[in-house]
Amino acid sequence: MTRSPFAPVTLAITRPLERATQVICYSVSKGAGVEFGPCRSSYGCNRKSQRRDHMPRFIFLQYMDESKAPRPGSPEMHSQIDAFARYLEELKTAGAFKDGDPCQPSATTFSVTVRDGRPKTADGPMHAESPWLNGYFVLECKDKADAAAWAAKNPAAHVGTVEVHPILTF
Structure with missing residues (x-):
């Protein structure tokens, strides 16, 4: 060598x-x-x-209708922020939380494709009619049932959909 x-x-x-x-x-x-x-x-x-007992990780993608999202500064927005703060605290206390953040509005989204070696960038979401991806969490869960229970507690599930994907770990 x-x-x-x-x-x-x-x-x-x-x-x-x-x-x-x-x-x-x-x-x-x-x-x-x-x-x-x-x-x-x-x-x-x-x-x-470093991961304890090699517990499976899942990514929780939070989707909702952007037109129905509470406006910044409104009482509804403060209520939603409080609900997510309580959810995050529960996740951390249980040791399930690994990562997560909210996403900016869909107007800031862009997509990238590469064809014949040339990148092409398009403003806006990939599918204009799809719901807004407003955030994500990465959690360590015991199994699919545990992940489903955490998804049901996610405040986004009460106003939209939480899509759960098992993460493939190498």
Whole structure:
């Protein structure tokens, strides 16, 4: 293998096996390509995954009719913000919350496609008639039933739809 004079960046990919965890490291050095092989002394390569018990993660996509969304500063908006704050606190207390944020209005959305090697950007949502994706959460849940229970508690489910996707973890 060729060694680079530059410090390598090591990526560790953890793959759960039947009873153990396999860790494969890839060392990438500028100009040297990729070195495949077991971990050497790179920090963190031999550690087990930080996720507890390898619980499945799910992404919750929140959709609603944008024309029915409460206006900023209105009592309805404050009520919705309070409902999401309570939901977020419950998620954090349960240890389920991993990530999440609201999305800006659909007027700020754009789509990108690449055809024949050329990118094309279009303003607006991909499907003009589709509901507004107003936010997302990434949660760790025990199983599909647990994810469905958290989705039912999501305030967005009471005014729109929460679409739940299991996340494929490598």
